[in-house]
Amino acid sequence: MKKTALITGSSKRIGRAVAEHLASDGWNIIIHYNSSGERARELVNLLSKKYSQQRFISIKANLSEEDGIKSLIPKVISETGQISLLINNASVFNSGCIADTNYELFDNQFDVNLKAPFFLMRDFANYCKKGVIINFADTRITKNRYDYAAYTLSKKCIWELTKMAAVEFGPDIRVNAIAPGLTLPPEGKGEEYLRNLAKKIPMKSPGDIEEIRKSIDYILDNDHLTGQLLFNDGGENLGGNE
Numbered sequence: 001m002k003k004t005a006l007i008t009g010s011s012k013r014i015g016r017a018v019a020e021h022l023a024s025d026g027w028n029i030i031i032h033y034n035s036s037g038e039r040a041r042e043l044v045n046l047l048s049k050k051y052s053q054q055r056f057i058s059i060k061a062n063l064s065e066e067d068g069i070k071s072l073i074p075k076v077i078s079e080t081g082q083i084s085l086l087i088n089n090a091s092v093f094n095s096g097c098i099a100d101t102n103y104e105l106f107d108n109q110f111d112v113n114l115k116a117p118f119f120l121m122r123d124f125a126n127y128c129k130k131g132v133i134i135n136f137a138d139t140r141i142t143k144n145r146y147d148y149a150a151y152t153l154s155k156k157c158i159w160e161l162t163k164m165a166a167v168e169f170g171p172d173i174r175v176n177a178i179a180p181g182l183t184l185p186p187e188g189k190g191e192e193y194l195r196n197l198a199k200k201i202p203m204k205s206p207g208d209i210e211e212i213r214k215s216i217d218y219i220l221d222n223d224h225l226t227g228q229l230l231f232n233d234g235g236e237n238l239g240g241n242e
Contacts, residue, residue, distance in 0.1 A: 002054060004028040004083045006076050008063065008120070009090025011040035013184055014136070017209040018087060018216060023047045025217075028055040030076050030083065032090065034062050055080070063090055063116035064108060073123035084131040085220070086124045088117035088158075091136065091151075093186075098149045106150045113154035114161070121165055121175070130172045134219055135162050139181040139233035159229060166227030174226040176219045181233025182206040202235030 005022050009015040011033040019029050020043075029047065033040040040058035047056045059075060062068035076083055092112045096105050121133055138155040145152065159177055166175040182194045183206065194206040215230045231237045 002026055002028050003085065004030065004055070004080050005085035005087060006030040006032060006073075006083050007087040007089055008032045008116070009034075010087075011036040011043055011058070014180065014209065014212060015087075015089040016043060018089065018212065019043065020047070021213045021216065022085075023051055023054065023056070026051075026054065027085070028080065030080065031056065031058040032072065033058060033060055034068075034090075064092075064111045069116050069119050070123070073120060073127055077127050083124070083128055086120060086128075086131070086133045087216075088120060088133070088135045090116070091155075093148065093151055095148050096150060097146045101150050109150040109154045110157075113151065114157045117158060118161060121161070121169075125165075125169050125173055128173075131174075132220060133165065133169075133173060133175040134216065135159075135175070135177040137162070137177045137179040137229060139179045139231060139236045141179060142237040162229070163227045170226055174219075174223075176225060176227065177229045178212065178215050178219075179229055179231045179233060179237070180207065180212060181231070181236040183209065183212065183232065198234065201233070202238060205234065207232055207234055 005027050007015050007019050010019040010031045019031055023029050031040050031043055044056045044058050057079060061072040092108055094105055117135055124133060135158050137159045140152045141156045141159050162175050162177040169175060182198050185193050198204055198206045211232045215232055219225060
């Protein structure tokens with residue numbers, strides 16, 4: 001029986017690349033989206049044509065709202081029967097130092113980046129009983145830069161949650177995290193933007209989606225790995241010429 005993965009925020013960017021990669025390895029994929037319905041449907045059609053023996057469906061859920069969070073896993077289970085991999089990839093990334101952060105900004109970062117993964121992990125454990133969870137953190141968690149204060153704090157918390165869940169859910173569910181660095185430019189920015197930033201990190205170049213794929217494979221292939229964080233950041237977490 002083919003395995004099924006739920007990837008949040010998988011209609012574009014890193015989530016889409018992960019979905020395409022897992023599909024090429026024989027997985028059925030649940031493509032979650034919020035506002036990118038057209039992209040999600042296009043990806044479903046693309047993968048369905050390419051891998052006709054597998055199943056691909058898209059599901060909409062607003063992870064900034066309680067109803068969207070608590071309905072997602074049950075809806076997926078009702079449509080697929082079972083899932084064995086949850087990848088918490090969806091996130092929001094908004095700037096604001098502590099002094100300039102209002103309640104709306106704070107709540108939005110924490111609802112999507114921490115609250116949603118928390119309860120999706122809870123529901124995965126209660127409904128699915130066995131499997132693997134992969135959370136996406138950020139290399140920023142090793143620093144105390146305050147330009148994206150609420151975002152960075154939410155990602156620091158997702159790493160702590162990863163370790164806590166690994167202890168609680170083991171041995172039946174393994175929980176690990178990946179912390180990307182300079183991988184894809186922000187909306188409206190180009191590759192040159194990343195290359196300039198990368199001059200300050202040890203590897204002197206941006207990362208690539210391929211490294212993310214390799215980290216996913218490493219986690220999935222290592223049955224004794226849990227509660228760990230893989231930095232895909234070219235050494236940025238180590239510090240450098242900042």
